[in-house]
């Protein structure tokens with residue numbers, strides 16, 4: 001069956017882009033990004049904005065679910081936008097009309113989060129998938145160079161460490177590395193894999209070796225979208241960081257051009273994702289939890305990052321330009337800085353946005369004169 005979308009694509013572009021993978025076409029077909037962004041603005045203008053009571057009035061609420069207001073700015077109003085669904089799951093995604101934050105509503109009650117991760121989740125994290133995943137970590141880290149090039153005994157915490165694939169790389173690079181995860185199966189597998197680094201089951205505050213803090217690096221690889229109480233978690237991360245410490249984040253990008261193009265069918269709407277951040281909303285989370293700055297490294301997609309993309313050079317260049325011009329890569333890669341020392345030590349190649357006034361710009365006290 002030929003979809004309407006395909007027919008339209010054929011009319012507009014002929015067969016020239018047929019060999020470009022779906023996930024890249026939006027970025028390389030001339031003019032398409034402008035069309036998709038106009039489509040997005042139109043969608044936002046048309047979708048109604050409802051008070052929370054009206055929004056929740058007609059919606060069923062599952063046993064493990066709860067209704068939320070915007071966790072970034074507190075606005076209770078709801079702009080329903082998407083209804084993603086897969087095999088045996090479906091949910092609703094709303095946008096905050098004040099700050100633009102996208103989140104699942106109803107969301108999952110934190111104490112029932114375990115229900116989302118049925119046994120067998122760890123299988124998904126091993127085998128052939130593992131090698132690809134490790135390669136992806138390696139590439140992801142290069143954008144943050146030099147911080148992850150050599151550990152030299154510095155303390156690193158991988159939050160949501162899964163089966164320990166990243167921890168293995170971190171211990172090989174000389175970090176004093178620790179991990180935590182909510183899946184006991186995964187933690188057991190991680191500890192089989194690791195030699196010096198160690199993985200723990202549970203929350204950071206329950207593990208003495210981690211609760212003592214003093215971490216130079218905390219990593220959140222594909223974890224942020226899974227957190228039901230991000231403000232609590234980030235307050236804890238900030239307190240676990242040593243002076244000069246940084247938090248590294250890779251998550252799906254709520255400004256993705258693919259989201260604007262495919263809506264509810266976007267690949268970032270997976271069964272276990274709860275909240276969707278972008279460079280518009282992540283700074284709010286970081287500012288409210290005491291971080292001093294944030295910088296981004298655009299993500300061009302796995303095959304372009306890995307140098308295995310088969311796109312001809314001019315199209316690859318066009319893809320890069322489209323990602324940069326729209327801040328619309330499908331993943332967001334960010335570095336958050338605990339304090340000014342972290343910015344001056346590791347900010348280097350990134351354009352750092354400061355999240356609070358530096359002490360020098362605060363009014364001078366006149367006491368004692």
Ligand SMILES: [Zn+2]
Nearest residue numbers: 070073096099
């Ligand atoms: Zn908001």
